Amino acid sequence: GAVVSQHPSWVICKSGTSVKIECRSLDFQATTMFWYRQFPKQSLMLMATSNEGSKATYEQGVEKDKFLINHASLTLSTLTVTSAHPEDSSFYICSATLAGGPDEQYFGPGTRLTVT
């Protein structure tokens, strides 16, 4: 149980275009989802905390107009990278916690974004 999926697993896009990444909790309801990015040889950096039905809380230094997060249901959150640039190329990972459950976070397999 507690499986989180991400789609797509990898994507290549041209500079200036927008890319949407989906994060789904497959077998549980998730009131809270987290979005991270990870650069090579570095640890995860939290970008934002997303609660179902409300606006995401962004970490300091993360542009909310560039990284649009929508958490419209208890099983789906999306991250849209708008006007992508090569420096946005990274590994994006989401995680989710069970509604009313313990604090353990369950992670998706990640999405590799390459902007050319």
Added chain:
Amino acid sequence: KQEVTQIPAALSVPEGENLVLNCSFTDSAIYNLQWFRQDPGKGLTSLLLIQSSQREQTSGRLNASLDKSSGRSTLYIAASQPGDSATYLCARGGDAGNNRKLIWGLGTSLGVNP
């Protein structure tokens, strides 16, 4: 500033060896301490979660301990296997206003040689 440090950064051991990975953190007012495994180019797998009121957790060949007073956690892997090769990340949970926010270490890259 809250920080999480993992030592060593990399470790290579022969198969069958018992090993210990270390994680230290500033600020003893943590909510929980979690250990994860990450395979290259993959997402994370949760291994063990220790609540602040607990001292250790065990799962199979893995045992994680927590000492809040000294700001340390250790992950003990018994009888290591080549399949254990991965990066191991520890993360402390708990931040003012957000108990579920995780602060991450940089990880220990483990290689187990057959």
